[in-house]
Amino acid sequence: MTTAEPGVPATGREGSGARPPVWLRAEPSRRRRKPPLTLARIVDAAVNLLDEHGTEGLTxxxxxxxxxxxxxxxxxxxxxxxxxxxxxxDEIFGDVPVPAVSDDWLDDIRVLVRAWRATMLRHPWAPGLIGRPMLGPNVLTRTEFLQSALLRGGCRGLPLAVATRMLANYVIGASLTEATWHRTADPRARAAARDHIAANAATYPTLDASGHLDDARWDDDVLFEEGLTGILRTAAQAGLPE
Known part of the structure; x- marks a missing residue:
């Protein structure tokens, strides 16, 4: 029986192709492992794509x-x-904070609706998608808060349904208009439109007097707040006992 020299594999038993001792083997390279595909990762990537490219860029x-x-x-x-x-x-609706319930139901709605609008403007693709039944947990939680606040204000039955729709349509419509204008409009085109109205004041006297398309007169925030006040005033009147 022959004895192999130190560090040299014995022949005859394992053959000349035997592996060197484990201590002399190079450590294998580690493969880069991808994070597992989950629904949360898919949704996060989808929101990023939508923010960057809009609905047309998401396939x-x-x-x-x-x-x-x-x-x-x-x-x-x-x-x-x-x-x-x-x-x-539904994912971005999770960014709309649910306010703590206070003694002022009108203020609770204002806080919710303002945050809702801000979220829509951060994700300008979103307002145009809110048409199908919205059954996600984030949407339902915020709708529940909205209706519970209206209920505390006395709205029930048909007035409750109408007030809910008025507020939802108002936020969605205002956000869609603002987001579309900010994304696509040329300020020079808006100024030209305003000049056209002023030059034809006899044809459009009300538009001219009201400052239609004049951003310097009332900005989007002011117009939104005034519109919200009007809707909430109507909701409060609908909640009054007959």
């Missing part, structure tokens, strides 16, 4: 590329692009 392929997965992998979690959009809308 299942672009979402898969952003996540560094195959499109097929997405379908284990979501079935359609509409699923992704619904999830993304």
């Amino acid at each position: 299942m392929r672009s979402l898969a590329q952003r996540l560094d997965v195959t499109a097929t992998a997405l379908y284990w979690h979501v079935k359609t692009k509409d699923d992704v959009l619904d999830l993304a809308v």
Whole structure:
């Protein structure tokens, strides 16, 4: 029986192709492990894509590329692009703080609605998507708060439904108008439109006198607050006992 020299594998038993001792082997390179694909990661990537490119820039392929997965992998979690959009809308509603209930139901609504508008403006793609039934937990939680505040103000039955819709439509419409204008409008075009109205004051006397399209007169925040006050005044009157 032969004895191998130190550090040299014995021949005959393992052959000349035997591995060197473990201490002499190079450590294998570590593979980069991708984070597991989860619904939360999909939604987060979708919101980022929507913020960057709008709804036109979100496809299942672009979402898969952003996540560094195959499109097929997405379908284990979501079935359609509409699923992704619904999830993304509900995700950003989670950024709308739910106020602590106070003794002033009107102020509670103001706090909620202001935060809702601010969130819509941060994600200008969102207002245009709020048309399908919104059943996500974040949307329902905030709608529940809104209706409970209106209920504390005396709105019940039809007045409650009407006030809810008025407030929702107002926030969505105002946010959509503002977001679209800020994203696409050329300030020179707005000024030209204002000049056109002023030059034709005889044809548009009310528009000219009201300062239509004159941003220097009343900005979007002022107009929004005044409109909200009017809606809440109507809601308060609807809640009064007959």
